[in-house]
Amino acid sequence: MAFVEDSNSLTVTAGGARVEDYVALLKPRVMSLVVFTAIIGLLLAPSGINPVIAVIAILCIAVGAGGSGALNMWFDADIDAVMSRTANRPIPAGRATRGEALALGLICSGFSVMILGLATNWLAAGLLAFTIFFYAVIYTMWLKRSTPQNIVIGGAAGAFPPMIGWAAVTGDVSLASCVLFLIIFLWTPPHFWALALYKQGDYGAAGIPMLPNVAGEQATKTQILLYSVILVATSLLPQAIGLSGWLYTGVAAVTGASFLFIAVRLYRSAGAPQMKKVARSLFTYSLSYLFVIFFALIVDHWGRMIGWIG
Amino acid sequence: MNGQLVTQDDEAAKRRRRRNSIALGLVLGFLVLLFYVLTIVKMGPGIISQRDL
Numbered sequence: 543m544a545f546v547e548d549s550n551s552l553t554v555t556a557g558g559a560r561v562e563d564y565v566a567l568l569k570p571r572v573m574s575l576v577v578f579t580a581i582i583g584l585l586l587a588p589s590g591i592n593p594v595i596a597v598i599a600i601l602c603i604a605v606g607a608g609g610s611g612a613l614n615m616w617f618d619a620d621i622d623a624v625m626s627r628t629a630n631r632p633i634p635a636g637r638a639t640r641g642e643a644l645a646l647g648l649i650c651s652g653f654s655v656m657i658l659g660l661a662t663n664w665l666a667a668g669l670l671a672f673t674i675f676f677y678a679v680i681y682t683m684w685l686k687r688s689t690p691q692n693i694v695i696g697g698a699a700g701a702f703p704p705m706i707g708w709a710a711v712t713g714d715v716s717l718a719s720c721v722l723f724l725i726i727f728l729w730t731p732p733h734f735w736a737l738a739l740y741k742q743g744d745y746g747a748a749g750i751p752m753l754p755n756v757a758g759e760q761a762t763k764t765q766i767l768l769y770s771v772i773l774v775a776t777s778l779l780p781q782a783i784g785l786s787g788w789l790y791t792g793v794a795a796v797t798g799a800s801f802l803f804i805a806v807r808l809y810r811s812a813g814a815p816q817m818k819k820v821a822r823s824l825f826t827y828s829l830s831y832l833f834v835i836f837f838a839l840i841v842d843h844w845g846r847m848i849g850w851i852g
Numbered sequence: 853m854n855g856q857l858v859t860q861d862d863e864a865a866k867r868r869r870r871r872n873s874i875a876l877g878l879v880l881g882f883l884v885l886l887f888y889v890l891t892i893v894k895m896g897p898g899i900i901s902q903r904d905l
Binding site for chain 1: 868869871872875883886889890893894
């Protein structure tokens, strides 16, 4: 049962949240990125895996990510109601209760970890459980409201999926899976700080100590540029450790140069309208950047395996 | 309106509950199928190779 209350009336929505609201609680857009990066880890892993088991593993990682998303919405309902970007989520919009989100989050988390363990191995399941814990407890309940470095450390939660995909196949954590982790880990700060730059009013109103609100715009732009440089350098590591060939490195170099170009433009931007415009373009570009370099990694890897490229 | 309770139409609530029940049923059915497939994939090859002996 969901309740929407204002100063004049109390509306009771009987029958509980709709199926669409339960789906929205799982953060399907975040889930799609998690699924994509987990598939990359799974496909890059050296040993083979039964395709049915692979599909089940990806499903478990997706549901686990969804569970952590529901737990995030359960805990953050108060600040979601304040921000324009999140005000229409099921709980602040009154279409679902916090109890429904908590139950959904716990059930999805528990089942996804258990089934992943039974289907693949308990290292992968343990990593998934740790990722859910890290996102729901370390990031959502602790870091997000207490430090401007929230998304730097919290970004680890989003960086684990390729490592889980890899572990599901091999049963171990290797240098290659750590590099995949590092790429997403270093990609997260410029991605979210770009968003925070053009949504800083929202974050300020919600009392979240995002870097632009705490350290100022110029400091944030500097940090974005620094992380972008380290990210682009790290994105070139796969060839150094034998995970990729020249095709990937070429794509990573070109798209990385564009990333740096936008980060420099943001660094040099003057005036709020221009800064917000460039910050928005960096945010959008960073999404396609991650997709393109990971896709290139797969094409390169499989191309070399079947002898299409040297 | 102060303190007034506005209850959604009973029919709408029933439809919502019915849709949720169907969705839950489908999820449970999917879980049953998942465990069945998982068991066959994990144990099937071992059973077949034993039969060959």
